[in-house]
Amino acid sequence: MGRSRSVGALGAILVAGALLTACGSNSGATITLYNGQHPQTTEALVNAFEHESGITVQVRNDDEDVFANQIVAEGARSPADVIYTENSPPLEFLQQKHLLAPVAPSTLDHVPSKYNSPTGDWVGVSARVSVMIYNTTLLKADQLPASALDLADPQWKGKLAIAAGETDFQPIVSSVIRTNGEAAALRWLEALKANAGSHVYPDNETITSVVNSGQAAIGIINQYYWYREQVNVGASGMHSAIAYFAPGDVGYVINVSGAAVLKSSKHQADAQKFLAFVTSKQGQEIIGHGDSWEYPIGSGVSITPRGEVPLAQLRANPITVAELGDGAAAVALLQKVQLL
Amino acid sequence: MTTTLETPPSPPPQSAMTPAKPSGSTRAPRGLVFLAGAVAVLLLVPLAFLVLEAVQYGWGAVVPKLFRQLTLSLLWNTISLSVVVTALCAVIGTLAAWCVERTDLPGRRIWAVLVVIPVGIPDFAVAFGWKSVFESVGGFGGAVLVMTFAVYPLVYLPVAASLRNADPGQEEVARSLGVGRYRTFWRVTVGQSRLAVMGGCVLVCLVVFAEYGAFEILGYRTFTTEIFSEFNTGFDTAAACALSLVLVLLSVAVLAGEAATRGRGGVSRIGPMAARLVRPQPLGRAKVPVLGAFVVLVALALGVPLGAIVYWLFAGTSSTLPPASVASAAWHTAFYAAAAGVLSTVLALPVALLSVRHPSWRAMTLERSTYLVLAMPGLVIALAFTYFSERYASGFLYQSAYLLIAAYAIMFFPLALVAVRSSVARAPASFEEIGRSLGRGRLAVLWSVTLPLVAPGLAAAFCLVFLEAVTELTATLVLIPTGAQTLSTQFWVFQTNGSYGQAAPYAALMILIAAVPSYVLGRWFDRLPSRATVPK
DSSP states (O other): OOOHHHHHHHHHHHHHHHHHTTTOOOOOEEEEEEOOOEEEHHHHHHHHHHHHOOEEEEEEEEEEEHHHHHHHGGGGGOOEEEEEEESSHHHHHHHHHTTOOOOOOOHTTTOOGGGSSSSSSSEEEEEEEEEEEEEETOGGGGGGGGGGGGGGGGGTTTEEEEETTTTTTTHHHHHHHHHHHHHHHHHHHHHHHHHHHBBBBHHHHHHHHHHHHTTSSSSEEEHHHHHHHHHHHGGGGGGGEEEESSSTTTTOEEEEEEEEETTTTTHHHHHHHHHHHHHHHHHHHHHSSSSSEEEEETTTTOOOTTTTTOOOOOOOOOOOOHHTTTHHHHHHHHHHTOOO | OOOOOEOTSOOSSTTTTOOOTTTHHHHHOHHHHHHHHHHHHTTTTTHHHHHHHHHHOOHHHHHHHHHHHHHHHHHHHHHHHHHHHHHHHHHHHHHHHHHHHBBTTTTTTHHHHTTEEEEEEEEHHHHHHHHHHHHTTTTHHHHHHHHHHHHTHHHHHHHHHHHHHHHHHHHHHHHHTTHHHHHIIIIIIHHHHHHHHHHHHHHHHHHHOOOHHHHHTTOOOOOOHHHHHHHHHHHHHHHHHHHHHHHHHHHHHHHHHHHHHHHHSEEOOOOEEEEEEOOOOOOGGGHHHHHHHHHHHHHHIIIIHHHHHHHHHHHOOOOOOOOHHHHHHHHHHHHHHHHHHHHHHHHHHHHHHHHHOOOOOOHHHHHTTTTGGSSSSSHHHHHHHHHHHHHSTTTTTTSHHHHHHHHHHHHTTHHHHHHHHHHHSSHHHHHHHHHHTTOOOOHHHHHIIHHHHHHHHHHHHHHHHHHHHHHHHHHHHHHHTTTTOHHHHHHHHHHHHHHHHHHHHHHHHHHHHHHHHHHHHHHHHHHHHHOOOOOO
């Protein structure tokens, strides 16, 4: 009977698939990496690490915040050995939940301490800086505001694009709260929300693309999105430029991307080796020369991605990673103005 | 999807769910009740997670997140969008089904397949298609546009099936009695398919509730996008769970509303013996406009997303992202989705048998409760599985193919149930009684009588679950075995990084994989009469 044969065939395929999936794991040292960083940054690092150490790295990709929540839900049996994030707040969140293991002191020494966890539970790997992106047809450089606070001015109504739900935005809110206090930060956010109107987007990639295409005139992003967009669409497709806020401005914030070993990891030594590698000279050079467009931050490593302003020349706001914390105050404020 | 007729003079039947003569509704066998109950419990796992989380954080933390202005505006966004999309889908789905099934529309058999395929295109790929062609698409209008063209087949399919199966004689009688064409369509045709339309509308409504990817691309905020934001940006599980519970309550309201209208009016079911070949109604002068409407529908629903993908395939963009294996992603996608289709269909059978053959308020409540899962965002369901697997099962099967398949099967269970249920309802219970009276055991009758009768419904259930599972993203990211990729996870990596050229082949393959069951579904509905015509 035709039907039973096709049912049988389907069954055979499913069994074969299950067997294949079951046989997929290999022996030898293996660590699992929860990767919240952009894959272009991670892939090159992982390949070099596997080559150097002989340790296999299994990579999962998702948003850094989903990973933070997932690790909490997984609890003591989390399959993750290492988490690598784009920003420091998810790492601070996990640290406060006591889910991270201390980073080896020799690894922490690879990176200036201002880029590391204040408690030594995670290590900084690269840095990015918040900048303005503006459409060069709609705006000239001399029309740009000096401060992120100026974007609250009604003249930006209908021209401003923001990504309030993007993790890269919270550090700027934290910075405004720190300098100007919560009440002023609240007024600033409300004005930003009014100016943005329907230009509230889910992420920096979207802001980059809408400003580049002229749907919005100006936005705040981290610098590397613009350089990546240039690779994506080619120099001829770029109708935008980036500009820095005035030195020390609240909107001029350096964010740290970092990595940590989970306390629940059963491969502590191998996981620590991964952290040591990504912060080593070799790992930092991969970040500096690769497709990540972020700044390497290792001590004694002075590589600047092509065309960017060197990290040492940036005049960012002095807010520290400790002051950025897990971003809870920023999130509470964003919720208060109904942007979250 | 139960076939129905309006029979005004007849006394109200015992239950709207009941076949004309509920000869099969004896006491339900214990085994069946146990199995159906077990399935229902399994489906309530995500809800249990939500309640546990909310209780753990306490009302003090949850209430302020719930009773604020944002909740109101999200409620408005979600409800207005669902109402408009559902209404549009009801109109488009019903009219298209009627034209294909009941008129002399040229090229009916081709249209029957073409209008179904959009259900197999992932909603986020549809949004991506519109967005990359017309950058200004977005907001409420964009969300209506994208969702309507992505999900109207969920109305089309059940309505087409019920028209296939309904008695065309009613229309002929009405026309011969001098009732005009439009009134006949409204009173008789729509009346016959009312349950199918309502059933399809419920699916559309719940799917709109739970949609995330498309709205993220379009920048439209609903409860579900907000649940993701709370989980993501705020690490705020309490707020996310509170919002999810509101979504569940909304779904309860939708299901209760549908059940209430189901029960109203003199609705009863006439056996499938009434089905016969229909003499198609001539469209006459309307032929050209109707044909034009079909061309526009297919161009918008199928042409735009396909066109965008083809454009990006050839225009291409260079990317900073590493290349990935399309073949491996395609294999994983097909394997997980097929296994989920089988599992979901098997799970749906006891629930369908219990609710159709042994109707009671208990059976109905049990059946209805299994629909709630459709309105829960994939991320919530995935985290529920993570939570229970790690806390109560020592991480058993966590991030294995098995758990991912089980999660898919549960997420899309209601789609399987709708298909299985409708075909169980069409299969005469009397055949099973004859089998039993001949001394065969229950299981033997199930195997040799019931299963062959409901086989087409099982195939449809498999296809529907397969289609949805192929495109699933957010639960997949959490539960997929480490190192494996599906087409949708790889599409997501490229698309979120703006590498449309690299994303396009994955979307194209997803549609290709999804087109096969869409074609099978379309063909199956096209051949229904010969299957359904069962002499009594």
